[in-house]
Amino acid sequence: MRLFYTLLGFVCWLLALPGLAGPPTVPGRLVLKLHAEAGSAAAGLGALRPALAALHATSITQKFPLSQLPNTERPGSVNLRQVYELTVPASLALAKARAQLLATGVVEYVEPLYIREPQYQPNDPLADSTAANNQYHLRLTQAYRAWDFTKGDTSIVIGMTDTGIRYTHEELLHQVKYNYADPINGKDDDGDGYVDNFRGWDFSNNNNDPMYEAYTGHGTQASSIVAGQADNGKGLAGVGFKSKFLPLQVFPGTPTGSFAGYEAIVYAADHGCRVINMSWGGAGGYSRFEQDVCTYAAVNRDAVLVAAAGNTSGDILFYPASYDHVLSVSATDATDSKASFATYSRRIDLVAPGVNIAIAYGRPTTTAAGPPDTDYWHGSGTSFAAPQVAGAAALVRARFPQLTAEQVMAQLRRTADASIYALAANGNYQGYLGTGRLNIARAVAGLSQREARVVRSAFSPVQPAGYAPGDTIRLATTVRNLLLPVGGLTVTLRSLSPYLTVRRGTFAAGNLATLNEASNDAAPFRLAVAGTVPLNTTATLNYHLVGDNGYVSDQYVDVLLNPDYVQLDAGNISLSLTSRGNLAYDDPTAAVGRGLSYRGSTPLLSEGGLLLATSPTRVADHLRASPGTVRQSFFTLAQVRRLAPGPRADQEARGVFRDSLPDAKLPRSVGVRVRQRGQSWASPAARRNVILLDYSLRNLTADTLKPLYAGLFADWDLPGEAARNVARWDSVSRMGYCYDPLAPRFYAGVQVLGPRPTGIYSIDNAAPVGTPIYLGDGFSPAEKYLALRDGFGRAHRQAGTDAQGSDVSQVVSTLVPRLAPGDSATVAFAVLVAPTLAELQAAAKAATAAYQQPLAAVPVAAGGTWQLYPNPTTGRLHVALPASLGPATVQVLDALGQTVSSAGLPSGGGELDLASLSRGLYIVRVVGTSLVQRVVRE
Incomplete structure (x- = not known):
């Protein structure tokens, strides 16, 4: 069983590089899994109905109604009958859907459906195809010797999940596992829910012809490697020899089709495939749904899963190869050197030849490779290495029928040739090519291995x-x-x-x-x-x-x-604060961050963050934009750090970010640097319901910004029915807030602090087209500016009715009338949550008092004051000490209170070099005194 840990896989694709996009997803389709504790399916779906209505879901379908239930004799087996697919508007943000569905309390996870790709590496048509080079991989992996021990068995079926497969090819025609229980007669004779699935199924187009594609090359080619008919005097021999294969098309041959690899895996497992090959995948995009499917096939159904590790030539996670219970196969060449295109990582199980592999071609018309059904070629890719391992797994299963799938995988790993690591060409890949190159003869010779x-x-x-x-x-x-x-x-x-x-x-x-x-x-x-x-x-x-x-x-x-956010949770509210001004989550998939909750509740905020604007075209934020996208206005200067305790609160967070300077290429930028600070308290009681946020805004442009609007956007989804919220305005507390009018469990809101004017713009997220702010097609810069500017009138203070509520958002704002070049101004807000409106209003008063409380004066040593300058600093920091203090030791502490630098300074002070420290907030302390100051390293 492969070790996989949600810690990294859930987010690493998003965090690897700024702006790195994840794998593509199917628009308008999500998958969710009901909690085991949700009770019956009817009860779980009943609890979901209000949220589904609020999300405008047009259908919800049980994905695998006939899947095998978990078996206590197979620890770790999963229940796929609790998995459902949703059809929702393509513009719906995943974070929004996750927040509303998880808030029901009956949903375990909500995810997009990823689109994976075949792993074919195009090959030069003039590649050597002489007889001496044909199927060299059979010699290198000792398949010929393996066949002396076993030629497999027709009862061992390999599920080939791939593009369309030309099953009429002379190499494949007699190798297909035909379903004689359901002949082609227009009826579902075997009662498995599929009509006339005589020769497999096309899941991408939902029909019974897995050759439903103009170009069936990739699937045909991979299938011929694993199951090409041996001893027929034609073409080539598949590694699995007598083994049969089941054609399962997962890539569409029509514009209306869609990728369906994981549906095919379940089908293959449920229809007796002892081995399943997946010569496809994608970099990143860890999915609990996909992992559940792999676990089901391997654990519930005892199938050996084999997947191509990808043609990335990089050290990355690649799915499905990197999931638990999957053999990850990378590629080598004819000299046992790592193939130039092949993925390498510590997640690889073993490798197999993948360069210039002889294949049945699978073209529908006559080509240079030959007429249809008799054409052959050579190809390269981890797509062609994986089927060799799948064929070997079939031989091992035939030779040792008592072994479980997990043991078959172990046998293949432990019998691989580790000698490939001795090659100079593989010197840089020690430990990154698994246990070595596939050795089929050793795998089937006997059970003499340990793992x-x-x-x-x-x-x-x-x-x-x-x-x-x-x-x-x-x-x-x-x-x-x-x-x-x-x-x-x-x-x-x-x-x-x-x-x-x-x-x-x-x-x-x-x-x-x-x-x-x-x-x-x-x-x-x-x-x-x-x-x-x-x-x-x-x-x-x-x-x-x-x-x-x-x-x-x-x-x-x-x-x-060190993920790119901190959690403020000293009191009742637990809030993720990111380095780019977002609240709750940093990304549209809600994968980075732990959200906003109250006393361990489900998530209360699907999206939130800072908005800045001076005009409809000069807007800065890191919030939703067009459907499925996020504006990338802000970038990090100093990562957000948490200090516990801080000078003013039990927890404080500090960070610095900015947007780009406006120019001809970036006319939509505002041109400011933002120093953000968050504060959280464990006491007194009223402050436990407060997270205080303030932002110091510095004008980096040569123009006066007049006015500069600043606000917090909050898309609240309170528990119960997220589409049954109302948004209201409390002018006394200067606070916008939301609640469920029929069954209020929490009141949540945002308050403006300080003397600046306050604006409120409440948004009905379900409002029709033509509404001034219509979120159905995204949230444009012009709409964000409108929410900031028009919040100072009286027209948009409420959204939703007390009779039934709605799905609502708010922009709570303030403004700086004039910010000259180089000047700074501070705006402040409080995020508030409480069980009742009275307690929310009490929290607002506590937030005001906390904001107005001055920082306790630092006792100064006799003989004068002391100074740190320049502050912020880019490295050199001058420390001026009171002369009466004499020589002193000065320490620099990081945000966690740990000493990162220490120096002895002479009487009167001296210089500290902070150049080696990462950017962020630090504390400078004179040992043996009460002299403490903060300094920012830029």
């Missing part, structure tokens, strides 16, 4: 989006022995990152018989995150397993450190 494998990694405390600097972590693991008994097994945990230290790293698993397990739950591994960690750092941990008789193996698990 113990860590099958569970449970991090605590659970932090779905990663760990902050200074955190301590516990890691409980379970190790399972898959093959021959292993004695004296010890698991040692080692960190490959300087930012993550293992404090307790040894686990004695002892003697394990075949399929026995051991865990270290009673004494888990212990780890510590460094005090200073670069933004979005991936730390790799190594499980080093050693047993008797020279048994050694390694596995790896990654942990995300």
